[in-house]
Amino acid sequence: MKARQLGISTEAGVELADEAFWENNRTEAIIDWRLPEGQKKLAFIKFLWDHLDYVPEGANRERRIIAWLMREKKKRLGTVKKDGSIVPLTATANKLAFRNGSVIYTDNTFRGGTTQFMHVSELAKMAKRFPDRAREVVNGGFESVPTNGTIIVESTHEGGRSGVNYNLMKNAMAKVGKPLLPVDWRFFFFPWYEESRYQLDVPEGHVFKDETIEYFNRLKEIHGVDVPDSAKVWWEWKNGQSDFNMNEEYPSVPDEAFDAIGDDAIYCAQFRQLRRDGRIGVRFVVHPYAPVYCTWDIGVADHMATVFFQKVGGETRIIGGIQAKKSCVLDMLVKVREFEKSVGFKVSRHLLPHDGGHHSTNDRKTNKQVLEENGCHDVRLVPKTGSVWLSVSEVRSFLPSTVWHERCGEQIEDGSEEGLPGVLDCMESYHVDQNGKIDHDDCSHFADAFRMFIEAACHGLIDGFESSIVGMERLGGDQYQDAGCAEVP
Template sequence: MTETTNLTAMTEQEQREYIRARLSDKWWRMNNLYQIENEQGQLVRFRLRPAQELLFRCMWFLNIILKARQLGFSTAIDIYLLDEALFNKNIKCGIIAQDRSAAGEIYRTKIEVPFDNLPAWLRAEFPTAARRGGANGGYILFRHGSSIQVATSFRSGTVQRLHVSEHGKICAKYPEKAKEVRTGTLNAIHPGCVAFIESTAEGVGGDFHGMSMKAMELAKAQTELSKMDWKFHFFAWWQDPKYHADVPMSGLTASKTQLEYFAAVEKAMGCTITDEQRQWYVNKEAEQGAEMKQEFPSTPLEAFLTSGRRVFDPIHTMAAEGDCLPPLLVYDMDPVTGSREKARKPEKLDEQGIRSLENMLLVWELPDEDEDYAVGVDVAEGLEHGDRASIDVVARSDGRQVAHWYGHLDPGLLAQLVAHIGKWYGTDEYGPAFVGPERNNHGHALLLKLRDHYPVSRIYAEEYLDRDDDDETPRLGWLTTRQSKPVLVDGLKTLLRGGVSGIRWIGTISEATTYVYDKSGSMNAQVGCYDDQLMSYMIAQEMRARMPARPVKSDLKRTPKHWMAH
């Protein structure tokens, strides 16, 4: 970025010559040309702060920004849009505010004030064709064809530069307005448009949460973005230098839990938090209480505050977040033939305009002949807008996640996909991987189909005593009940507590953070969230514990004995 300059120390003629020589440099303009009102209502020169500068250095065409409070992104983005409207022809810029009052305030303080306080000679070079402002927003149409408008929605037409301010608040307070933004404004975005959606988090569920999670998954997978993909940006409190406090002479006043928390943040985010930053956080948390995590988040997943008591310890899941890795390969796997192709960018976007990794096979490790694998499957109905199905492959030796798939397939096709993945992670000598599909609900349909494509001996079977004929009858699949679910959960809790969860996919960790106890004491995904990726992973870990041992080679030559002889 360009260095800032004190224009007030120059004469008017010097100022004019100096500015004209630099007007072609956008970043000089951003740091020197515009005035805004500070918190005391005084006019001050706008300067890009470190986090704002980082955003513009890393920006993409479409940008979704999850942030801590008071980092000034809204102001910076609006100045960016005003500058675009002034110095480009035929550019339509739009700012969507959370409500009419906010629209009026944004228009006055972030559009009118910076524009009206340009040097008079420079402002005269941008004559307006129409201009209207008020308590509910406003617009300026310049004679060179560009415009900038602040409103609560844009119902028609397209914009080339867009800012949706505090989208999390819009989704939480005005769901119908959020739907209008999704179906109207966002659908009107074309390749090459520059857009910013920014907000502090306002709980889980809703469009902002969903868009953030999908964009974060693309970022974690290190997937190359197209012009129609949203790039995820996260800005934590510890990234702003103003958030620090003096440490008392006696030393940092943090509890053991807080010290563990800071250690988990550093692992999850790959950052270093100084004692001065830690002291600020301790002081602020005493003031903010339970709202601290939402208002001043340390990691993206922490930002989305959950309602209800979390099942998994937040510090443990945050530490596990630091172990997540981008997949080695992403395959588009045909569920019928089992053929694998390196995934190409799908052209179809979801209703939020987000491309996701759904229906893709994420691979961290290719099959190893010397390793045994267990597979967990969470089955869903397969409808495009319903719950998702999920498949996880873990290594028997240490439980590490080696492959993962989630998406929408009907149970019959899902069974074929499971069979192909299980056979791929098997060996010629010992057979395919050990599979544990959930048999609840639509799992019955999957199991019926899976038996046609997979050795029954490599499908988990729960045995029970048939009371009619006293025969021991196997029932294929894992049945998740109020009694068996704690078995899965306790297993993962143990792994998380020991720092050996094996989780590599951020989506699995994301669902663990929103898995809560409801009012009746049952464990489920919080309303608006999913638990399918979490369930398939926990089932895979349970299958790892229950799968039969690989026979030693000397045993393979022996004559099999009747089961009653053991």
């Protein structure tokens, strides 16, 4: 994991070139989130090849001897053209091949064959924009590298606490300080403040902003990171730029990158403000007299999610959430009961989406009937709202009054090695795709369950809550468009 523009991919390119030039029969691969980016990295290796025998002006005898030796090496690896230049055996935008049997490819995925050295660049960006391709890299590309091979994965992290890159980083971080097997990942973190380009001379009489002082004091107190004033000046200047995501682009510690909210996140502005206001990761106990609501997102034997809310005074407390794959309503209810017992409360009202009233079991029972027959005394169906984006707008208005318990950020153990992201991670990662449409990935189930609370409130199913959008419960999709509101985030 790294901050931006630290030269890690350049260093990886030097390693790839070094092994291809000096070792026989090497197969090496560069995988990038987009093919043109990988081609640039391969062009850099071609640049190294072209300059192996370069003689700078005023070179001494030793440097000239080295250049002559490198030219002889190039003759053995490549082809001498009529004009005296020496080129690789094959040199295209996607492939460099040499007479010693070594070859370097670039692509945005890889599968098959045996690869001794693989450099994967910007896996986080790929995982966020092209998740299927990222999984193919992990499941196909990584498997092509033998246990005595090398894989370098470097990325400025995006996507919060979900996705292929996060899982890879998390697993590597868990092994820090422990004995490693040859097949284990070794974690490296390169922060911004160690780079001299990210430091400025401190102007005479400069007074740091309160936000800057508070941030670096917290960084030192919690993480033991002591940053020089020259780096603080640069950070203060960069942080002052409009809508710049410092935690994502220039993290000081790994957790900052994981907590960063991308600009394509639907609730990015709201959660950034919630974090600044200290409403995330709060410890509180469930109020003994205020009702607790459990909202459901129901999948058919697939992916289910529930979120627990409690309204206390002028704020709504998010107690936590549960999600599970390949589960039925009864399986999920068992998990709900376990959560109630562990935290110490009883759900007052269960809120199901409108299709919870459809027949979904072999005995023709609805999910609402199943819950009622298994001890849930107040189960309500939330009518379908005409526009998802209208509900999203209401959620945005509602979020500033929320407080999130620290357990909301915990990963959910489901028996798999990777586990499932928690409700906070999913809400922060809920995003639109490149076409501006909501991306229905593993994060959308919690987001749908959360939105169910707002839709229930707009239909009068939450005590003491009134919608800020008058008539939302009556406005259907066609009416929404007629009112001049486009279906855009």
